[in-house]
Amino acid sequence: MTAPPRLRVDLTDVALARDGRPVFEGLSLTLTERRVGVIGRNGAGKSQLSRLIAGLVRPDRGEVRVDGIDVARDRRAAIRSVGILFQNPDHQIIFPTVDEELAFGLTSLGLTRAEARARVTATLARFGRQDWAGRNVQTLSQGQRHLLCLMAVLAMEPATILLDEPFAGLDLATELMLNAILSALPQRLIHVTHDLGALAGYDRVVWLDAGRIVGDGAPAAVIAAYRAEMAERARHAGTEF
Numbered sequence: 001m002t003a004p005p006r007l008r009v010d011l012t013d014v015a016l017a018r019d020g021r022p023v024f025e026g027l028s029l030t031l032t033e034r035r036v037g038v039i040g041r042n043g044a045g046k047s048q049l050s051r052l053i054a055g056l057v058r059p060d061r062g063e064v065r066v067d068g069i070d071v072a073r074d075r076r077a078a079i080r081s082v083g084i085l086f087q088n089p090d091h092q093i094i095f096p097t098v099d100e101e102l103a104f105g106l107t108s109l110g111l112t113r114a115e116a117r118a119r120v121t122a123t124l125a126r127f128g129r130q131d132w133a134g135r136n137v138q139t140l141s142q143g144q145r146h147l148l149c150l151m152a153v154l155a156m157e158p159a160t161i162l163l164d165e166p167f168a169g170l171d172l173a174t175e176l177m178l179n180a181i182l183s184a185l186p187q188r189l190i191h192v193t194h195d196l197g198a199l200a201g202y203d204r205v206v207w208l209d210a211g212r213i214v215g216d217g218a219p220a221a222v223i224a225a226y227r228a229e230m231a232e233r234a235r236h237a238g239t240e241f
């Protein structure tokens with residue numbers, strides 16, 4: 001059965017070039033699962049795919065719809081619908097204090113200042129970080145900044161959350177804590193990662209290579225094929241020295 005528009009991500013015949021070089025040339029993909037992993041080598045197009053789905057990049061051709069919304073054109077609806085977490089929180093955080101950072105997205109959604117303040121307080125309480133109210137972001141550790149970015153995304157209550165390698169470089173305890181929060185979320189997660197183990201319980205894994213989908217299906221099968229292919233490439237690379 002075809003899922004209704006509000007439960008799907010649809011890329012239709014998407015073409016995208018960066019600096020004059022094609023990244024995608026006619027990519028079509030429909031995602032209806034709650035947990036989707038995206039894997040592939042460096043430069044395969046995973047981050048550009050995330051940005052397309054978040055509506056941060058506009059395709060040169062084709063369209064990207066999330067739950068029926070054309071995310072590149074309807075930015076107001078898109079920020080309600082899709083949140084994205086990047087690898088480096090410092091690329092995401094723009095305000096000097098925790099409260100301002102959390103409130104910014106909420107006022108962009110149209111909440112009044114008082115409503116945004118109340119939602120910020122509730123969000124901090126949800127994560128047991130009431131003591132962060134008014135705190136300068138500079139005083140937070142890297143892991144705490146990741147958590148702040150996650151809180152900022154969750155405060156906006158998007159139905160879809162994109163994770164673009166958000167946990168690279170975190171210590172194990174922080175990574176486990178953030179993973180526990182994420183796995184309990186009811187939202188749809190689309191997770192770009194090189195950490196193949198993180199995708200074990202996922203519903204679907206998409207393997208990108210040079211902007212094309214070369215593997216797609218249950219995590220165990222796609223990841224096994226990916227590992228085998230990477231091992232084979234490494235073996236050949238080894239004989240060339």
Ligand SMILES: Nc1ncnc2c1ncn2[C@@H]1O[C@H](COP(=O)(O)OP(=O)(O)OP(=O)(O)O)[C@@H](O)[C@H]1O
Pocket residue numbers: 018019023040041042043044045046047048049
């Ligand atoms: N801002 C940019 N300007 C020009 N080219 C870009 C830009 N961002 C990405 N690209 C190119 O687009 C292609 C896909 O890059 P992308 O960042 O999506 O790869 P990735 O799969 O996320 O890689 P990684 O695993 O290294 O993060 C690459 O060829 C890259 O050089």
